[in-house]
Amino acid sequence: MDRLKDIKPFIVMDIVAEASKYPDAIHFEIGEPDLQPPPAVWEMTEKAVKDRLNYYTESLGLPQLRERIAQHYWDKYKVEVNPSNIALTVGTSGAFLVAYSITLNQGDKIALPDPSYPCYKNFAHLLDIQPIMIPVDETTDYQLTVEHLKDYPDIKAVHISSPSNPVGNVYTKENLQALAQYCEENGIYLISDEIYHGLTYGVEDYTAVGFSKKAIVINGFSKYFCMPGFRLGWIILPDELVRKGEIVLQNVYISPPTISQYGALGSFDYKHLEKNRKIFEERRDFLYSSLKELFTIPAKPTGAFYIWADASRYTDDTFQFSKRILQETHTAITPGIDFGNNKTNLFLRFAYTRDIDHMKEGIERLKGFLS
Amino acid sequence: MDRLKDIKPFIVMDIVAEASKYPDAIHFEIGEPDLQPPPAVWEMTEKAVKDRLNYYTESLGLPQLRERIAQHYWDKYKVEVNPSNIALTVGTSGAFLVAYSITLNQGDKIALPDPSYPCYKNFAHLLDIQPIMIPVDETTDYQLTVEHLKDYPDIKAVHISSPSNPVGNVYTKENLQALAQYCEENGIYLISDEIYHGLTYGVEDYTAVGFSKKAIVINGFSKYFCMPGFRLGWIILPDELVRKGEIVLQNVYISPPTISQYGALGSFDYKHLEKNRKIFEERRDFLYSSLKELFTIPAKPTGAFYIWADASRYTDDTFQFSKRILQETHTAITPGIDFGNNKTNLFLRFAYTRDIDHMKEGIERLKGFLS
Numbered sequence: 001m002d003r004l005k006d007i008k009p010f011i012v013m014d015i016v017a018e019a020s021k022y023p024d025a026i027h028f029e030i031g032e033p034d035l036q037p038p039p040a041v042w043e044m045t046e047k048a049v050k051d052r053l054n055y056y057t058e059s060l061g062l063p064q065l066r067e068r069i070a071q072h073y074w075d076k077y078k079v080e081v082n083p084s085n086i087a088l089t090v091g092t093s094g095a096f097l098v099a100y101s102i103t104l105n106q107g108d109k110i111a112l113p114d115p116s117y118p119c120y121k122n123f124a125h126l127l128d129i130q131p132i133m134i135p136v137d138e139t140t141d142y143q144l145t146v147e148h149l150k151d152y153p154d155i156k157a158v159h160i161s162s163p164s165n166p167v168g169n170v171y172t173k174e175n176l177q178a179l180a181q182y183c184e185e186n187g188i189y190l191i192s193d194e195i196y197h198g199l200t201y202g203v204e205d206y207t208a209v210g211f212s213k214k215a216i217v218i219n220g221f222s223k224y225f226c227m228p229g230f231r232l233g234w235i236i237l238p239d240e241l242v243r244k245g246e247i248v249l250q251n252v253y254i255s256p257p258t259i260s261q262y263g264a265l266g267s268f269d270y271k272h273l274e275k276n277r278k279i280f281e282e283r284r285d286f287l288y289s290s291l292k293e294l295f296t297i298p299a300k301p302t303g304a305f306y307i308w309a310d311a312s313r314y315t316d317d318t319f320q321f322s323k324r325i326l327q328e329t330h331t332a333i334t335p336g337i338d339f340g341n342n343k344t345n346l347f348l349r350f351a352y353t354r355d356i357d358h359m360k361e362g363i364e365r366l367k368g369f370l371s
Numbered sequence: 372m373d374r375l376k377d378i379k380p381f382i383v384m385d386i387v388a389e390a391s392k393y394p395d396a397i398h399f400e401i402g403e404p405d406l407q408p409p410p411a412v413w414e415m416t417e418k419a420v421k422d423r424l425n426y427y428t429e430s431l432g433l434p435q436l437r438e439r440i441a442q443h444y445w446d447k448y449k450v451e452v453n454p455s456n457i458a459l460t461v462g463t464s465g466a467f468l469v470a471y472s473i474t475l476n477q478g479d480k481i482a483l484p485d486p487s488y489p490c491y492k493n494f495a496h497l498l499d500i501q502p503i504m505i506p507v508d509e510t511t512d513y514q515l516t517v518e519h520l521k522d523y524p525d526i527k528a529v530h531i532s533s534p535s536n537p538v539g540n541v542y543t544k545e546n547l548q549a550l551a552q553y554c555e556e557n558g559i560y561l562i563s564d565e566i567y568h569g570l571t572y573g574v575e576d577y578t579a580v581g582f583s584k585k586a587i588v589i590n591g592f593s594k595y596f597c598m599p600g601f602r603l604g605w606i607i608l609p610d611e612l613v614r615k616g617e618i619v620l621q622n623v624y625i626s627p628p629t630i631s632q633y634g635a636l637g638s639f640d641y642k643h644l645e646k647n648r649k650i651f652e653e654r655r656d657f658l659y660s661s662l663k664e665l666f667t668i669p670a671k672p673t674g675a676f677y678i679w680a681d682a683s684r685y686t687d688d689t690f691q692f693s694k695r696i697l698q699e700t701h702t703a704i705t706p707g708i709d710f711g712n713n714k715t716n717l718f719l720r721f722a723y724t725r726d727i728d729h730m731k732e733g734i735e736r737l738k739g740f741l742s
Contacts, residue, residue: 003476003498010621013430032427045420045630049413054600056403059384090461090602093624105374106477106499122622127374128477128499229425229629231461231602250381251493253464257628258600259416 006125010118011338015322019332026362028350029332031165033305035276037226040266048262055258059250061088061234062261069234072268076198079210085236087245088256092195092220092233096123097252099216099235102244103157103189104129110191111158113144114340115308115347117165117193121340135342138298142167142308143175146182158183161193163200163303166339166349168284170203170303180211190215195233196304198224198273201281203302214238221260223304225267226276230260280305283352283359290363291350294370305352308336312346314370322348329365378493382709386693390703397733399721400703402536404676406647408597411637419633426629430621432459432605433632440605443639447569450581456607458616459627463566463591463604467494468623470587470606473615474528474560475500481562482529484515485711486679486718488536488564492711506713509669513538513679514546517553529554532564534571534674537710537720539655541574541674551582561586566604567675569595569644572652574673585609592631594675596638597647601631651676654723654730661734662721665741676723679707683717685741693719700736 012029019025060066066083073081089095096119104110106128112120114133121131132152136142144160160179162171171179176192183190192208192215208215220233237245249255287307291297295309315321322335336347352359383400390396431437437454444452460466467490475481477499483491485504492502503523507513515531531550533542542550547563554561563579563586579586591604608616620626658678662668666680686692690706697703707718723730 001476003472004615004618007618007622009618010430010625013621013625017429036423037425042420042423046417049416049420052407052413054408054598056599058388059381090465091625093622094461097623101374101497105372119622126472126619126623127497227425228427229626231624231626231628244375247375247378247380248497250384251378251464251490252468252497253602254381254384254462255600255602257602257631259630260628 001128003126003128007122008118010122012334015326015332015334018326022330024330026331026358026365027354028359028362029334030353031306031351032228032353033223033226033276034353034355035226035279038267038269038272040269041227041263042266044266045259045263048259053258053262057255057258057261059253059255060246061256065261065265068265068268073207073209077207077210079207081209081236085239085242087235087237087249088261089220089233089235089249090253090256091222091231092193092218093119094253094256095218095220095233095235096120098245098248099191099218100124100127100129101248102241103216108156109152109154111144111149111152111155113142113160113164114342115166115336115344116340117161118338120159133340133342137342142169142299143171144179145175146178149179149182149188155188157189157191159191159193161195163196163205165196165304166306166336167299167308168301168304168306169299170200170205173204173206176206176208177211180208180215184212184214192217194219195223199277199280199305200303201284205303209236216241221264221267224273225264227264227267230257230263232256232260232264280352283356286356287350287352287359290359294366295348307350307352309348309350310346311348317345318348319345325366325369329369331362331365372499374497374499377496379489381489381493383705386697386703386705389697393701395701397702397729397736398725399730399733400705401724402677402722403599403724404594404597404647405724405726406597406650409638409640409643411640412598412634413637415637416630416634419630424629424633427626428629428632430624430626431617432627436632436636439636439639444578444580448578448581450578452580452607456610456613458606458608458620459632460591460604460606460620461624461627462593462602463564463589464490465624465627466589466591466604466606467491469616469619470562470589471495471498471500472619473612474587479527480523480525482515482520482523482526484513484531484535485713486537486707486715487711488532489709491530504711504713508713513540513670514542515550516546517549520550520553520559526559528560528562530562530564532566534567534576536567536675537677537705537707538670538679539672539675539677540670541571541576544575544577547577547579548582551579551586555583555585563588565590566594570648570651570676571674572655576674580607587612592635592638595644596635598631598635598638601628601634603627603631603635651723654727657727658721658723658730661730665737666719678721678723680719680721681717682719688716689719690716696737696740700740702733702736
């Protein structure tokens with residue numbers, strides 16, 4: 001079987017390339033923050049450059065950064081994580097590859113919410129793992145629940161994200177706890193993508209490792225910490241998977257980028273990060289109230305920086321629809337089809353990763369197009 | 372089948388970790404250069420930091436760097452490569468994953484020389500591809516040849532490296548050309564790892580893409596350019612594989628580290644690189660003449676920075692032997708077992724990635740241990 005047969009292009013990356021042709025483009029497509037990381041990130045990066053640190057690090061990453069991340073789990077969640085259970089990875093992308101390859105063999109089944117981050121299912125295809133797309137909708141606030149999982153007794157892993165891309169919903173404490181418990185009791189690997197943690201608006205985010213020491217938690221520096229180009233993530237592994245993870249990391253990555261790791265040592269400046277969070281919250285408020293007048297929004301977003309908008313009053317093919325919007329108004333939006341098969345042809349994903357003036361111009365163009 | 376079952380730890384990384392416990396350790400184990408990249412690398416890196424370039428790039432990498440690499444193929448080999456056939460990757464490791472995943476499906480066979488770089492076969496196992504280890508020895512100067520391949524008519528790909536790790540041999544023009552032609556004629560993917568190009572001593576290195584536009588060429592900035600911690604490589608793909616490669620890169624990496632890419636723009640300073648090459652050549656001369664007195668060296672190394680030494684007069688288990696040497700003399704050497712099954716239990720791999728005084732001390736310790 002052709003492992004690439006079912007791997008779709010990561011459409012948003014194609015849209016980014018297309019939109020870059022228009023100097024006057026409005027960007028709702030980009031899932032990367034436009035804000036700056038804490039100043040100490042750049043100071044530590046500059047120091048690493050001055051010190052000419054051009055060497056590999058240990059495959060698991062710099063010990064002092066693994067310790068700093070463990071400290072973060074105590075500071076933010078009051079959860080104890082041993083630094084020896086933490087590995088640095090090349091982006092969260094690198095962490096997905098590790099998580100999938102050490103838990104799943106060819107033909108094994110992994111449950112994914114539909115819609116969810118496009119690359120999850122593509123990692124599965126790459127490794128000949130079978131993704132089971134479970135439709136979620138507003139009846140559970142787009143959360144996967146234990147009730148869903150009970151319908152699929154032969155899954156070996158489940159991969160969720162909270163706050164989620166593309167919906168921007170946040171899993172409740174009760175639901176995340178129930179999922180963690182159910183997975184632990186049934187020998188299912190729970191992979192919890194927490195890359196948007198910290199970017200929540202009026203609700204709290206909980207880490208899966210606080211509910212189960214068997215949970216595999218993935219996070220990184222690309223979103224909340226505003227360091228996407230550094231390509232640095234981390235994974236928390238249960239004791240029995242650490243050595244397996246290390247072996248994959250040694251072989252597939254050698255080590256994560258060195259200068260990025262030193263830079264990340266400066267990233268835990270919560271005061272700066274809170275300023276950034278507030279900016280995203282204001283943008284969310286603006287974009288949500290603006291889009292509500294144009295589209296149906298089934299779940300008010302409380303996290304990440306996305307709004308999942310139902311455009312069915314205009315089209316049943318948002319792929320072509322978003323292409324037309326881009327060509328005619330130079331406004332880039334990601335079509336739902338990137339995120340799964342669950343009515344995704346009716347949806348558009350808007351990112352609020354640019355300032356309000358930029359978005360205002362986009363809304364005006366959209367209104368013109370839709371009228 | 373457990374995809375990790377046959378994946379061995381990348382032993383040299385474990386030795387690096389063990390050796391780091393001894394402040395007085397002598398390092399023959401490390402496959403990373405200790406020299407500095409051209410000064411412009413750091414200047415460009417500093418500028419990228421000052422410009423606060425914390426964003427993703429295109430998945431294929433910065434267009435100006437792809438163009439610069441294409442120019443390099445003209446300058447060094449007088450071979451025309453279109454920048455659109457070049458993709459930047461997260462190290463050459465990232466390039467291996469791309470090359471294997473776009474050409475091979477589960478159960479497909481890939482031919483590898485034995486001995487060869489440990490991770491090749493582990494990438495294959497990770498993707499449920501079957502590595503066919505073909506023993507090579509001094510009768511062909513440790514090169515894989517068309518004669519070897521004819522014995523394996525059902526291989527779908529072959530992966531060679533020249534200059535090679537661990538032997539340090541360089542493929543002749545005639546042999547590389549014959550391999551490229553045979554693969555093209557027989558629909559076999561030729562994957563040519565050229566990461567040690569530039570580090571040759573008295574012989575010339577040829578690029579496979581100069582002999583076949585179907586060849587997949589992998590190279591990067593970690594060895595000749597002395598930028599291992601930057602985690603940046605590249606891959607040259609034939610036209611019909613570029614889009615497939617892009618789709619894998621979008622999904623698995625998003626993009627390579629941004630600051631590293633800007634830094635690499637400063638790396639093509641051939642005058643500085645030639646100074647580095649000469650230093651490695653002097654070290655090769657010293658280490659080769661020193662080790663010749665202690666071990667049998669079946670192939671005089673003419674490239675990379677390794678010597679493949681036959682220790683069979685002392686042991687038939689160089690894994691335990693190198694452990695004892697490390698513990699008793701704090702001298703770190705990589706056992707042959709990392710590199711395959713072809714009498715590798717009799718061999719040690721020495722890297723000359725430290726200065727001559729450092730190596731002299733190591734040779735003294737070795738002499739004491741062996742006497």
